[in-house]
Amino acid sequence: MAAIPGGEFRIRGKGLGGLERTTARFGDMAAPVVVGSDSLVIVRVPDGASAGELVLGDDGAVWTCAIGLLVAEGLHPVANPAVDRWGSIYTTFSGSAGQRTPVSIFKVELGRAPKPLVTELMNATGLAFDTEGVLYVSSRHDGIVHQVSASGNLAPYVEGMGVATGMAFDADNNLYVGDRSGTVFKISRERQIYVFATLEPSLAAYHLAFGPGGYLYVTGPTTSSFDAVYRISSEGQVETFYRGLGRPQGMAFDANGNLYVAASIGGRRGVVRISPDAKADLFLSGPSIVGLAFSPSKSMVLATNHSLYRVDVGVQGRPLP
Numbered sequence: 626m627a628a629i630p631g632g633e634f635r636i637r638g639k640g641l642g643g644l645e646r647t648t649a650r651f652g653d654m655a656a657p658v659v660v661g662s663d664s665l666v667i668v669r670v671p672d673g674a675s676a677g678e679l680v681l682g683d684d685g686a687v688w689t690c691a692i693g694l695l696v697a698e699g700l701h702p703v704a705n706p707a708v709d710r711w712g713s714i715y716t717t718f719s720g721s722a723g724q725r726t727p728v729s730i731f732k733v734e735l736g737r738a739p740k741p742l743v744t745e746l747m748n749a750t751g752l753a754f755d756t757e758g759v760l761y762v763s764s765r766h767d768g769i770v771h772q773v774s775a776s777g778n779l780a781p782y783v784e785g786m787g788v789a790t791g792m793a794f795d796a797d798n799n800l801y802v803g804d805r806s807g808t809v810f811k812i813s814r815e816r817q818i819y820v821f822a823t824l825e826p827s828l829a830a831y832h833l834a835f836g837p838g839g840y841l842y843v844t845g846p847t848t849s850s851f852d853a854v855y856r857i858s859s860e861g862q863v864e865t866f867y868r869g870l871g872r873p874q875g876m877a878f879d880a881n882g883n884l885y886v887a888a889s890i891g892g893r894r895g896v897v898r899i900s901p902d903a904k905a906d907l908f909l910s911g912p913s914i915v916g917l918a919f920s921p922s923k924s925m926v927l928a929t930n931h932s933l934y935r936v937d938v939g940v941q942g943r944p945l946p
Contacts, residue, residue: 626679628670629693629927629934632895632910633659634679636666636688641681648683651692652676670910693911693927693934697739700731702928704791704832705875705916707752707760711735712920715742715760716928717749723766724748730762730773733933742777750830753792755800756945763789763802765830770802770812783812790830791875793841794945795859801841803831809843809857822861832916834876836884836943837901842866844873844886854886854899867903875916875928878943885925887914896927909936918942 626634640663641647647661651674660667666681670692679688700718707715714733720726729746731739743749748766755761760773761782768786771779787804794800800812801821809831811821824831827845834842841857852873856866871889878884884899890907896917898908913929919942920926920935927934 626688627691627693627909627925627936627938628895629909629911629914629929629936630670630672630674630695631912632670633893634668634670634688634690634910636668636679636681637664639664641666647681650680651690652678652680691909691936691938693909693936696926696933696935697731697733698932700739700928700931700933701726702915702930702933704751704830704928705834705877706918706926706928706933707754708918708920708926709754709760710758710921712922714918714920714926714933715752716933717752717762719749719765720747722748730777743773743779744777746771746779750790751792751803751833753794753800754945755794756796756798761792761800763792765790765805768804770800783816783818785818786810790827791833791843793833793835795835795839795841801833803833803843803845805829805831805845809833809841822857822863824855824863829872830874832873832875834878834884836878837882842876842884844870844876844888846872846874850889852888854884867899867905869905870897873897874914877917877919877925879919880941880943882943885917887916887927896925909938 649656649668703719728741729749730743732742733739750765751763786802791803802810805827807826809822811819831845843855850871853868873888882901895911896909899905916928925936
């Protein structure tokens with residue numbers, strides 16, 4: 626079981642009690658019970674909770690759980706954070722359309738407060754590392770993808786990417802950029818631009834991630850509550866990998882080929898885990914999650930629309946292609 630504040634834990638069993646007589650706490654912190662019956666108890670994680678055990682009822686029945694710890698707040702991510710090989714986290718303050726924000730990209734080193742890395746980039750959107758560890762950022766404002774130096778300097782890498790949102794690199798260091806109006810572009814290391822695939826337009830963004838077998842996975846939330854994760858072959862052939870998610874956004878793979886998607890399933894919001902044979906379950910509960918990434922320490926880094934959390938889930942992320 627895993628959650629961030631605002632998420633919920635569900636306990637099923639027998640003789641659990643009723644709503645009026647069931648109590649719950651995380652360590653010494655009381656937690657609200659939103660549903661209580663003899664067979665089901667739903668407990669909401671309060672702000673500030675950090676204990677790894679959920680204690681239910683007066684008899685002290687204990688369930689082990691993982692709760693996200695707040696890493697940074699006052700941000701505005703709209704896609705996956707990026708994590709480098711040393712565990713430093715990179716995220717954006719994207720802002721509303723056309724808004725010029727004082728800081729565009731923040732860097733969060735382990736155990737430290739966020740520090741500004743990039744300024745004066747309007748509507749910073751997607752982040753991705755290439756195979757050499759160089760950071761790239763897209764702008765949905767002008768369709769330009771920039772390289773970002775270690776000191777935060779920008780160098781335009783490619784232009785004309787439409788409403789540029791999510792990005793990912795393949796094993797050959799080709800860059801793929803999602804134009805949310807309906808195109809996934811492929812950019813070679815020589816910066817030649819190709820139309821790799823076309824999809825249904827998204828109201829928000831395309832989110833990209835490479836999985837096993839060289840397939841590119843794409844989400845693009847629409848007004849439907851039954852959206853899909855698409856899989857695109859190296860030849861650009863598009864197929865539906867999984868359908869049935871509400872507002873799917875950022876994605877990441879683990880080392881075993883499981884896909885984790887910020888989305889809702891069955892009316893429950895959080896991070897959905899989809900196995901290689903397309904079986905889905907809710908892995909982590911929490912509101913407003915827009916993206917995720919795995920750290921070298923086997924933690925999951927979660928971006929909501931205003932904060933970053935780290936959850937110790939013990940999952941090894943898939944290495945960069």
